[in-house]
Amino acid sequence: MQFIDRPSPNFDDRSLPVTMVVLHYTGMQDAASAIARLADPEAKVSCHYLVAEDGTVVRMVDEARRAWHAGRSHWRGVTDINSASVGIEIVNPGHEWGYVPFPDEQIDAVIRLVADIKQRHAITRGNVVGHSDIAPARKQDPGELFPWGKLARLRLALPRPTKNLMDPGWADSGFLLALERFGYDVSDPAAAVTAFQRRFRPEMVDGVIDAECRCLLLALLLPKPQGDD
Numbered sequence: 001m002q003f004i005d006r007p008s009p010n011f012d013d014r015s016l017p018v019t020m021v022v023l024h025y026t027g028m029q030d031a032a033s034a035i036a037r038l039a040d041p042e043a044k045v046s047c048h049y050l051v052a053e054d055g056t057v058v059r060m061v062d063e064a065r066r067a068w069h070a071g072r073s074h075w076r077g078v079t080d081i082n083s084a085s086v087g088i089e090i091v092n093p094g095h096e097w098g099y100v101p102f103p104d105e106q107i108d109a110v111i112r113l114v115a116d117i118k119q120r121h122a123i124t125r126g127n128v129v130g131h132s133d134i135a136p137a138r139k140q141d142p143g144e145l146f147p148w149g150k151l152a153r154l155r156l157a158l159p160r161p162t163k164n165l166m167d168p169g170w171a172d173s174g175f176l177l178a179l180e181r182f183g184y185d186v187s188d189p190a191a192a193v194t195a196f197q198r199r200f201r202p203e204m205v206d207g208v209i210d211a212e213c214r215c216l217l218l219a220l221l222l223p224k225p226q227g228d229d
Contacts, residue, residue: 003049009041015066016084018084021086021118021129022130024069038050047060051109057113069085090106094143118156137185169214201213
């Protein structure tokens with residue numbers, strides 16, 4: 001892929017191998033503001049790549065180094081997600097500045113980038129996640145408008161289950177145990193349910209555990225012949 005290099009000073013050494021991709025939105029008014037902040041040593045935040053609305057990819061931290069994009073987070077037992085992940089910021093004003101759909105050119109570039117990273121590091125589909133998945137109590141991005149289905153159809157992310165949906169009849173406590181097993185931090189139950197819905201049922205994000213949520217989660221947990229690659 002072609003990149004524009006705009007190095008950020010905000011990085012350090014990894015302590016874990018790369019096993020994840022974390023997708024964010026910038027949540028700022030424009031790409032220039034986001035790039036300036038991610039390169040500001042006072043901000044103490046960064047990412048490996050930023051993808052602009054027109055599909056331009058800006059490389060800010062070498063993948064061999066630990067960028068500072070995930071913050072306090074957790075996924076499938078990993079808590080130093082900065083060490084274990086490649087972070088991609090996608091330019092979008094986000095919920096605070098007027099959340100809008102992601103342009104096709106931008107998503108096409110994200111798909112190419114994720115495919116390249118996933119292949120090089122042998123990352124499983126279940127470890128291509130959003131910021132809200134790893135930090136549900138703090139983050140909403142990339143949000144309910146992000147087209148996870150496009151990535152899933154190319155085996156770059158887990159798909160939303162559509163077949164053989166069965167309600168296991170879990171009580172809320174049982175659902176939360178299953179959600180934790182799937183990978184989420186459930187210390188804030190409502191936030192965890194909301195993050196799950198943003199990812200797998202974005203048309204209705206209300207934080208309420210219902211039959212559809214139970215069906216979707218059970219289907220995601222059931223063994224599949226093709227595995228989680």
